[in-house]
């Protein structure tokens with residue numbers, strides 16, 4: 395009785411039970427039957443499609459409304475997401491929005507300050523039921539309501555897909571172990587790592603107002619969700635790995651679906667705002683380092699840093715505004731059907747020249763910033 399008061403027995407036995415089964419059945423199968431290609435491929439296909447349904451569907455679409463999706467994409471994400479066995483999209487989004495609203499406080503359902511394992515999975519095992527709130531927008535979607543009512547059944551149907559491959563290939567046991575049991579455990583823990591490891595290990599390039607970290611190692615394991623510092627700063631952005639070299643397979647898939655006309659309305663923060671946030675964090679860290687230097691040398695360096703940062707901020711904002719205005723101008727001329735081709739060429743040349751001037755101003759501001767930064771760093775090394 396006391397046990398049931400502290401722990402949610404269904405969740406606890408499911409999480410521990412599937413892990414225990416995987417830890418015993420996988421080595422047993424490997425020892426007795428080896429590993430077949432179809433088992434690996436089916437397991438990976440299931441891990442990827444269900445994990446992406448959580449990342450692209452439960453997380454970026456339903457929890458954060460970072461883009462708009464056709465009913466077909468919503469339906470697929472809801473069906474495959476159910477097979478993660480992480481509750482319905484409605485409940486998941488309610489918990490997740492609470493996490494963002496109250497991050498790192500007592501009201502954060504998976505607050506890292508209560509420890510790695512709490513944030514990772516024991517919060518799911520606790521008997522304390524969290525209310526479903528702050529999701530009235532999602533409740534209007536009939537597909538979300540349907541999935542909320544039947545998510546166990548939908549999840550069971552999708553999760554058992556590998557068994558059909560098992561029946562067709564005469565290897566039911568192998569596909570049950572790798573395609574169902576191991577897959578469930580892998581899906582669980584890859585998602586859970588975002589709440590635990592991505593709040594503990596990694597860098598904070600955009601904000602240090604919360605514990606969320608960017609972790610490049612986690613990104614490929616979590617379908618691109620490893621850039622969690624970026625995500626907490628701009629949770630409504632459809633990307634998590636926003637820079638071109640960062641792994642974000644969910645973003646790539648969404649870009650493909652956008653090209654196919656199935657999703658759209660992507661929300662994204664501007665490159666200039668991202669760079670400015672990075673700069674502010676860098677300046678903050680340099681100032682912290684300067685607090686170790688004597689006030690006599692620190693004060694002028696602080697002033698130089700600030701001046702360089704203000705100048706760079708302004709140059710970034712000006713170039714961004716120019717780009718926006720240029721985009722608008724282009725759209726206007728397109729709407730006119732390029733009626734006056736000669737005049738259009740003149741306008742284009744003027745804009746190009748003005749953009750080039752802004753770019754030059756920006757590179758000069760960058761040079762000043764780098765010089766100020768170097769001065770702080772070398773002053774501290776040689777002092």
Ligand SMILES: [Zn+2]
Nearest residue numbers: 493589606622
């Ligand atoms: Zn988080």
Ligand SMILES: [Zn+2]
Nearest residue numbers: 453490625629
């Ligand atoms: Zn989020």
